[in-house]
Amino acid sequence: MSDNTAAPIEAPKPFTVTLNIRRYNPEFDAEPYWQSFDVEMYSTDRVLDALHRIKWDQDGSLAFRRSCAHGICGSDAMRINGRNRLACKTLVKDLDVTKPIYVEAIKGLPLEKDLIVDMEPFFNAYREVQPFLQASSKPEKERLQSVKDRERFDDTTKCILCAACTTSCPVFWTDGQYFGPAAIVNAHRFIFDSRDEASQVRLDILNDKEGVWRCRTTFNCTEACPRGIEVTKAIAEVKQAMIRGRR
Known part of the structure; x- marks a missing residue:
């Protein structure tokens, strides 16, 4: 008889990613500065997940905007490795995790705190x-197109x-x-x-x-x-x- 026992599925293995985040608190800092964080991540995680883990487990003062976390609200736009992206749509595995990931606020708008700008x-x-x-027209129902x-x-x-x-x-x-x-x-x-x-x-x-x-x-x-x-x-x-x- 053949053995139909399925092979056990190996659990995904975590890996450590370094995030360099450009920090700024107008109450204490004259200029923005870079701060490094090591975060344990999985291949399915996004940069937004890394920011959450830093805020929840390492430094609660980290400030950034996010809402739906599904690429619809647009609130978590930031510069990741020098490119404008949504943190919720950027998978960590798609970046070069052998090097630090650089995260900073989008450019051209007044910086308020950390990754938050005045919109x-x-x-x-x-x-x-x-x-x-x-x-000017007022149709009885919808405007047809x-x-x-x-x-x-x-x-x-x-x-x-x-x-x-x-x-x-x-x-x-x-x-x-x-x-x-x-x-x-x-x-x-x-x-x-x-x-x-x-x-x-x-x-x-x-x-x-x-x-x-x-x-x-x-x-x-x-x-x-x-x-x-x-x-x-x-x-x-x-x-x-x-x-x-x-x-």
């Missing part, structure tokens, strides 16, 4: 492009306002007035919506000297987007609409 300048730019449907018309702006509906794209932009780092990629993406979402009647208003707003013409097409924003939005393409389409004088 208000980012949201001010977002609000300025009027990111909401504007239509064809599948083709919907597809025209489908990509830019995916934005979760994490600021990863905007804070990866060299122009945004050096020019505090630039709207930034995320604001332009959200303007695009309504500029090309066939149900909206304020496209020209938004095009006029983004035709400002700090609008789309400040973009240098470096593709940093597209690379940084955790939702896979073709950000640079969206900015180019807004530029083309301005040149045509219509969407």
Whole structure:
């Protein structure tokens, strides 16, 4: 008789990862500094899990934002090994764990504490492009739209306002007035919506000297987007609409 006894499943083995985190507490620190933590991790863990273990088990003063932990809320955007990412979507095993993992706050926004930045300048730019449907008609039910018309702006509906794209932009780092990629993406979402009647208003707003013409097409924003939005393409389409004088 054959032996059908299944071989025992080997339990996953932990490994130690070093995280170098750029710390800053405005109450005590004149300048940010790097602090090292050793954390026991598993291959299925994410950088967010490592930050939780540090905060819960080693240093409760570590400050960072997080909410859903599933790549939807966008609150845990940070620089990991020099790239803007969501900590909840970055698996530790996908990084080189033989070297320290560097974690710091996203650039270009005022640093408040540790990995937390002031998001208000980012949201001010977002609000300025009027990111909401504007239509004078009042249908009895829903505003109908064809599948083709919907597809025209489908990509830019995916934005979760994490600021990863905007804070990866060299122009945004050096020019505090630039709207930034995320604001332009959200303007695009309504500029090309066939149900909206304020496209020209938004095009006029983004035709400002700090609008789309400040973009240098470096593709940093597209690379940084955790939702896979073709950000640079969206900015180019807004530029083309301005040149045509219509969407």
